[in-house]
Amino acid sequence: MCGIIGCVGCGDGTLSTLLHGLSKLEYRGYDSAGVALVGDGSLRVAKKAGKLDALEAAVEERADLAGTVGIGHTRWSTHGPPTDDNAHPHQDCTKRVAVVHNGIIENYQSLRDELAESGHEFDSDTDTEVVPHLVEASLEAGRDPEAAFRDAVARLEGSFALACVVEGTEAVFVARNDSPLVLGIGDDATYLASDVPAFREFTDRVVYLEDGEFARLTADGWSVSDVDGTLREKTVDTVDWDPEDTGKSGYDHFMLKEIHEQPRALRQCLQGRVDELGGSVTLEELDDLDLERAHLVAAGTSYHAAVYGAQLLRDDGVPAQAFLSHEYATSPPPTEDATVIGVSQSGETADTLAATREAQRRGAETLAVTNTVGSTMARECDHVCYIRSGPEIGVAATKTFAGQQTALNLLTQHLSPGPVDRDLIAALRDLPSDVQAILDETDAEAVGETYLDSDAYFFIGRALNYPVAMEGALKMKEITYKHAEGFAAGELKHGTLALVTPDTPVIANVIGDGELARKTVGNVKEVEARDAPVVAVTDGQSDVERYANHVLEVPETHPRAAAILANIQLQLVAYHTAAKLGRSIDKPRNLAKSVTVE
Ligand code: M6R
Numbered sequence: 001m002c003g004i005i006g007c008v009g010c011g012d013g014t015l016s017t018l019l020h021g022l023s024k025l026e027y028r029g030y031d032s033a034g035v036a037l038v039g040d041g042s043l044r045v046a047k048k049a050g051k052l053d054a055l056e057a058a059v060e061e062r063a064d065l066a067g068t069v070g071i072g073h074t075r076w077s078t079h080g081p082p083t084d085d086n087a088h089p090h091q092d093c094t095k096r097v098a099v100v101h102n103g104i105i106e107n108y109q110s111l112r113d114e115l116a117e118s119g120h121e122f123d124s125d126t127d128t129e130v131v132p133h134l135v136e137a138s139l140e141a142g143r144d145p146e147a148a149f150r151d152a153v154a155r156l157e158g159s160f161a162l163a164c165v166v167e168g169t170e171a172v173f174v175a176r177n178d179s180p181l182v183l184g185i186g187d188d189a190t191y192l193a194s195d196v197p198a199f200r201e202f203t204d205r206v207v208y209l210e211d212g213e214f215a216r217l218t219a220d221g222w223s224v225s226d227v228d229g230t231l232r233e234k235t236v237d238t239v240d241w242d243p244e245d246t247g248k249s250g251y252d253h254f255m256l257k258e259i260h261e262q263p264r265a266l267r268q269c270l271q272g273r274v275d276e277l278g279g280s281v282t283l284e285e286l287d288d289l290d291l292e293r294a295h296l297v298a299a300g301t302s303y304h305a306a307v308y309g310a311q312l313l314r315d316d317g318v319p320a321q322a323f324l325s326h327e328y329a330t331s332p333p334p335t336e337d338a339t340v341i342g343v344s345q346s347g348e349t350a351d352t353l354a355a356t357r358e359a360q361r362r363g364a365e366t367l368a369v370t371n372t373v374g375s376t377m378a379r380e381c382d383h384v385c386y387i388r389s390g391p392e393i394g395v396a397a398t399k400t401f402a403g404q405q406t407a408l409n410l411l412t413q414h415l416s417p418g419p420v421d422r423d424l425i426a427a428l429r430d431l432p433s434d435v436q437a438i439l440d441e442t443d444a445e446a447v448g449e450t451y452l453d454s455d456a457y458f459f460i461g462r463a464l465n466y467p468v469a470m471e472g473a474l475k476m477k478e479i480t481y482k483h484a485e486g487f488a489a490g491e492l493k494h495g496t497l498a499l500v501t502p503d504t505p506v507i508a509n510v511i512g513d514g515e516l517a518r519k520t521v522g523n524v525k526e527v528e529a530r531d532a533p534v535v536a537v538t539d540g541q542s543d544v545e546r547y548a549n550h551v552l553e554v555p556e557t558h559p560r561a562a563a564i565l566a567n568i569q570l571q572l573v574a575y576h577t578a579a580k581l582g583r584s585i586d587k588p589r590n591l592a593k594s595v596t597v598e
Contacts, residue, residue, distance in 0.1 A: 002102035003028035009189030021198035029076025032087035036098035037067025043167035047087035073100035080125025092136030103159035255394035297355035298343035307467035309408030329354035347375025427558035448576030461509035472570030
């Protein structure tokens with residue numbers, strides 16, 4: 001939710017470095033973008049509503065737009081519609097200050113009223129604009145630029161990652177509270193961003209900022225300090241993935257690339273954690289985790305992974321329940337002895353952080369299951385288990401859902417009081433090649449084409465395939481903009497069946513040939529009798545193919561792994577439907593990859 005980039009020390013390449021960084025951050029928000037550059041004693045700003053190419057076109061016309069220090073922003077609106085005026089950077093009355101912001105300033109209205117009363121005039125509807133005006137007020141009171149920025153930050157309540165430049169000062173001033181920020185440490189330049197891909201091409205050395213920290217970037221280097229200005233020692237970490245990982249590598253969309261990366265992502269997730277010969281699962285990082293009961297908290301796709309994970313734990317005798325994190329944060333259940341597991345790709349989702357923080361406030365032990373090394377959740381929770389999927393740029397979560405499902409299987413085996421399930425271990429070993437087989441042989445494109453004009457899509461599944469059905473529907477609606485719903489198969493006849501017509505395909509996950517499969521085939525017959533087309537996602541063990549118009553096959557395997565495989569087919573159906581409809585697949589309307597406001 002909003003992407004910030006900044007750099008110092010890039011010389012003539014400052015503007016292009018900022019635009020490059022914004023292109024890598026567009027997944028965080030893409031309704032407007034802007035840059036501010038300082039150099040030769042001047043401050044110059046360009047900003048534009050629309051995707052980044054609108055800003056790039058505007059910048060072409062601006063020969064004056066040069067500087068050696070710069071900040072940039074790509075926006076996901078919270079206050080005011082996407083317009084040129086509401087785009088960041090925001091400025092003060094004198095146009096000497098420029099500020100970019102990610103987060104929400106909760107007390108902005110009272111600050112704005114106060115500033116307006118003392119004569120400040122505002123150009124935008126945003127909460128952010130109070131910040132440059134507060135800086136201006138302190139500059140006028142005789143404070144130096146860094147002190148003026150600190151004064152402004154001291155007045156703010158809410159969540160913010162802020163970067164500020166001031167005319168005549170070749171420095172970027174930075175503050176963080178509840179919104180991610182990371183510094184990139186190059187040989188000659190220093191970078192600042194909401195996320196590492198923004199500068200990964202230039203350096204792999206990073207410093208993660210903590211809440212309450214300030215940073216100062218100048219041509220001489222960088223420093224981090226606390227709210228009182230006391231310098232802090234920071235660790236410089238090295239990121240272990242390639243810049244290539246954040247490009248499209250010849251695929252039409254990041255989403256398709258990331259779907260195809262799943263065999264590798266799952267291999268990485270399993271590597272060194274499964275000993276097939278010894279029949280054991282080792283999550284060394286969780287050796288001191290003592291879990292008797294689990295509450296899994298998450299949002300969106302990660303919530304579907306949490307529902308799946310909770311069932312795995314319950315099936316293995318560990319009391320576990322999944323909660324939507326936003327609900328959990330505001331009305332937590334009374335159980336005090338539960339370990340709270342935050343499931344989050346980004347590790348920055350405000351709703352899920354609120355839930356893990358609430359759990360910590362109540363004294364509960366917390367565990368983060370996340371993809372993002374160094375994320376706020378990874379740092380704040382007592383324990384962390386990384387899913388190791390690599391960077392995911394497409395807004396639609398794909399490989400990280402499979403990674404979460406896989407990691408939750410490992411977690412369950414690690415915690416399980418009973419003997420390790422050797423069949424599952426073997427199935428997990430085969431998972432990457434099973435996924436590859438689906439990618440090589442899928443008929444999902446034909447399914448997408450056939451049902452392109454449908455009124456709605458219904459996804460059904462039972463037990464472990466119920467969250468997969470919900471996830472299939474979420475993927476379909478977010479990238480195709482078509483109505484889709486996911487159900488526990490048994491629920492369909494309790495109301496939604498009234499909506500089933502020949503124009504509403506029902507996509508049914510039917511795995512195995514046991515009771516669950518037989519009951520789901522019964523549900524398939526019910527919709528078939530109403531002339532709804534049926535797409536069966538199946539391992540071929542049941543007779544569902546007799547009632548299906550289309551079959552999407554998954555290799556026969558352990559039911560826990562089959563639920564991971566079934567989802568791959570659903571991802572592909574959603575992708576091909578959206579591609580044929582010409583949708584903006586990697587940046588669906590109104591959405592952002594990382595939702596850092598509640
Ligand atoms: O980063 P998180 O996993 O915490 O994000 C939670 C949701 O916003 C996210 O899963 C969202 O639903 C997906 N990007 C949708 O594909």
